[in-house]
Amino acid sequence: MDIVNQLQRQYVDFLSSLYREGLLDDQFLQIQKLQDESNPEFVNEVVTLFFEDSEKLLHNLAVSLYVDQQNVDYQKVDACVHQFKGSSSSIGAQRVRNICASFRTCYDAKNLEGCLRCLQQLKDEYYLVKNKLQTLFRLEQQIVAAGGVIPIMG
Amino acid sequence: MECNCIEPQWPADEILMKYQYISDFFIALAYFSIPLELIYFVKKSAVFPYKWVFVQFGAFIVLCGATHLINLWTFSIHTKTVAIVMTTAKILTAAVSCATALTLVHIIPDLLSVKTRELFLKNKAAELDREMGLIRTQEETGRHVRMLTHEIRSTLDRHTILKTTLVELGRTLALEECALWMPTRTGLELQLSYTLRHQNPVGFTVPIQLPWEIYAWRGGCSSARQWHVHEMELVEVVADQVAVALSHAAILEESMRARDLLMEQNVALDLARREAETAIRARNDFLAVMNHEMRTPMHAIIALSSLLQETDLTPEQRLMVETILKSSNLLATLINDVLDLSRLEDGSLELDIGTFNLHALFREVFNLVKPIATVKKLFISLSLASDLPEYAIGDEKRLMQTILNVVGNAVKFSKEGSILISAFVAKPDSIRDPRAPDNFPMPADSNHFYLQVQVKDSGSGIDPQDIPKLFTKFAEGKALATNNSGGTGLGLAICKRFVHLMGGHIYLESEGIGKGSTAVFVVKLGFPQRSSDSKLPFVPGPILSASQGRTNFPGLKVLVMAENGVSRSVTKGLLVHLGCDITIVGSGDECLGALTPEHRLILLDMNLPGTDSYELAVLIREKISTRHERPFVVALTGTADRVMKENCMRVGKDDAHESEELFSVNSKSTTA
Numbered sequence: 001m002d003i004v005n006q007l008q009r010q011y012v013d014f015l016s017s018l019y020r021e022g023l024l025d026d027q028f029l030q031i032q033k034l035q036d037e038s039n040p041e042f043v044n045e046v047v048t049l050f051f052e053d054s055e056k057l058l059h060n061l062a063v064s065l066y067v068d069q070q071n072v073d074y075q076k077v078d079a080c081v082h083q084f085k086g087s088s089s090s091i092g093a094q095r096v097r098n099i100c101a102s103f104r105t106c107y108d109a110k111n112l113e114g115c116l117r118c119l120q121q122l123k124d125e126y127y128l129v130k131n132k133l134q135t136l137f138r139l140e141q142q143i144v145a146a147g148g149v150i151p152i153m154g
Numbered sequence: 155m156e157c158n159c160i161e162p163q164w165p166a167d168e169i170l171m172k173y174q175y176i177s178d179f180f181i182a183l184a185y186f187s188i189p190l191e192l193i194y195f196v197k198k199s200a201v202f203p204y205k206w207v208f209v210q211f212g213a214f215i216v217l218c219g220a221t222h223l224i225n226l227w228t229f230s231i232h233t234k235t236v237a238i239v240m241t242t243a244k245i246l247t248a249a250v251s252c253a254t255a256l257t258l259v260h261i262i263p264d265l266l267s268v269k270t271r272e273l274f275l276k277n278k279a280a281e282l283d284r285e286m287g288l289i290r291t292q293e294e295t296g297r298h299v300r301m302l303t304h305e306i307r308s309t310l311d312r313h314t315i316l317k318t319t320l321v322e323l324g325r326t327l328a329l330e331e332c333a334l335w336m337p338t339r340t341g342l343e344l345q346l347s348y349t350l351r352h353q354n355p356v357g358f359t360v361p362i363q364l365p366w367e368i369y370a371w372r373g374g375c376s377s378a379r380q381w382h383v384h385e386m387e388l389v390e391v392v393a394d395q396v397a398v399a400l401s402h403a404a405i406l407e408e409s410m411r412a413r414d415l416l417m418e419q420n421v422a423l424d425l426a427r428r429e430a431e432t433a434i435r436a437r438n439d440f441l442a443v444m445n446h447e448m449r450t451p452m453h454a455i456i457a458l459s460s461l462l463q464e465t466d467l468t469p470e471q472r473l474m475v476e477t478i479l480k481s482s483n484l485l486a487t488l489i490n491d492v493l494d495l496s497r498l499e500d501g502s503l504e505l506d507i508g509t510f511n512l513h514a515l516f517r518e519v520f521n522l523v524k525p526i527a528t529v530k531k532l533f534i535s536l537s538l539a540s541d542l543p544e545y546a547i548g549d550e551k552r553l554m555q556t557i558l559n560v561v562g563n564a565v566k567f568s569k570e571g572s573i574l575i576s577a578f579v580a581k582p583d584s585i586r587d588p589r590a591p592d593n594f595p596m597p598a599d600s601n602h603f604y605l606q607v608q609v610k611d612s613g614s615g616i617d618p619q620d621i622p623k624l625f626t627k628f629a630e631g632k633a634l635a636t637n638n639s640g641g642t643g644l645g646l647a648i649c650k651r652f653v654h655l656m657g658g659h660i661y662l663e664s665e666g667i668g669k670g671s672t673a674v675f676v677v678k679l680g681f682p683q684r685s686s687d688s689k690l691p692f693v694p695g696p697i698l699s700a701s702q703g704r705t706n707f708p709g710l711k712v713l714v715m716a717e718n719g720v721s722r723s724v725t726k727g728l729l730v731h732l733g734c735d736i737t738i739v740g741s742g743d744e745c746l747g748a749l750t751p752e753h754r755l756i757l758l759d760m761n762l763p764g765t766d767s768y769e770l771a772v773l774i775r776e777k778i779s780t781r782h783e784r785p786f787v788v789a790l791t792g793t794a795d796r797v798m799k800e801n802c803m804r805v806g807k808d809d810a811h812e813s814e815e816l817f818s819v820n821s822k823s824t825t826a
Binding site: 008009012013015016019026030031033034036038039042045046049050053083086087088090091147148149151152153 | 520528533534535536537538539540572574717719720721723724725727728730731
């Protein structure tokens, strides 16, 4: 029971730190709540979907902004960023979403440099959040393997 | 006849002859009578070992006598026969006397030793006599002692004992005077307490020193009495007995006094109890009356203030009304608390035992506290052990009150950090309260278990010195008071009473100010019986309750139009979780195709490429024209700004929300 308590404590601390740093917000909690017996892998599925989606979107954005810098298709950029914003806010990746907002002002103003900068930031934030989420899942697996219950956060 | 005598026979002197004749005659007589005497007396005596010797002796004497007798005939001329008889007699006599002489050699030492033995026995007898005398004296003494003891011990009164002692001693030993010295309070001196003759003894004191003698005695000692050993022994024994008797008397006195004291105390206690009962009754009556009297106006204030709040007020007025409401609520809580507490104190409160869902209770508490925690930016987590039964038997309302109070305190006194609530079944070892280890050692039986709840916060902590005060009513620690907590201080006291009623205990731990604190309480709950609730699973699990509790909208038909992706998954997950029956479509045409009057709610993603959601909304309205069948249409958008909202309203959408707000919206809108 000690190990489980330790792991649970670790999990709670880690998750709290993610919230504190603004990486995740309440939305993620809500998603966690949706996971239950009838839907045991819900969070996993959603997050995996998010990862896949985001990789695709980032790829598209990179293509749009880097390939033909003279004729940037800002509509496409708009569409990608919009979708990114949607999915990141659905999952609660707060910082990613915020960057999407500032990205929008850049491409609204058709500011290529700004867009490139935002894309870079977006990539950084995305990979950071991805990393953290993967660590979180590992902790969850450890707790379950040790026979404990994953604490519900509020 | 010629005689061969040498000397010529001189003519027998007549006189000499006569005297010889007489002497011989008497000798013979004597010689004959002695054996007769001997025989007679020997026959008389019963014991005489030497009969044969006497026969011998007798024979010897008889023969001697015979000889002398026969000698009588030889004085005159005698015949030969006489001579022969004489000779025979002489020979025989000679033989016997020699034999006797020989025998006597053996006998006389024996006879002499008999004499010695007789002397010895006489001495012995004298000695025994002396000893007998001694024993008799001792027995005499013993009798005296017994009699004295009896006299002394027949009473338990000190004075009687001592007086009796003196009197009896005086009588037994024939005393002139007898004095009793007793040690004074200081124990260093002996004081004259009682005397036999002089009725009022002067209080002489003499320091204790051994050996000691009294040199001067009033009246003086007339003679020196020789004290016999047995008399001294007697006095010693009596002294011992007196000591024992005195101690018995002292003990008896003591116990009598104690008994009297106890009786007095009993009476006083009885009186106090009756007074206390009267006081309690009076207080209860007062409380009951006041309770009703106080609650009625209170409720009136609260109700009217709430109503007032609903009306149009200036901001100032609104502020005032809110303050009034808050204060009234506080007051109402205080009144309830006070009533509860006083009922708890005199044990008139009884638990409402019933079966309830333990997991659901925790979740409810969690949900109640979460908003406040979120506002204060505290992270709160709940962890229920896997072996925690789902259902339990106990007082649900009061258990919740306790948990809420404890968790509420944790939230109240934490400005930042996290709060960890954990609940599990306590092991018998961990039940022990570190503060009172002898308090609850009994392990739970098969019908009960001990629920242990720990609430750990990383808040302001508690000074360890203040911890005992926390559970006392109306007492606040210094740190608490400065925080302007605004609590009445009754909460923890009530919790403690509840917990004790539930057969458990509660304690708080903290390492100090600023180091957070942990509240732990253990209560005894019952296992629900299998037979009564057959539906309930005995294996605990959050499974059923979660989905059961969450099915707020069972079977609600919802139509979701959203692009494939994360948002759609999340939305779908939420709605499924809520128990809705959802249909997902990917475009406006599909949406219109799938729409039926049974759909109560339609969620439209505003940014679905290739579809104008505004147009779609209009088309939906047209499709379902009858008002009461019209579904609720909600737009999901990334930016719910005012412009968007206006546009939505224009086309008849009922509401527009950002996707994050979806969850709370659903509850609100669908219950409409």
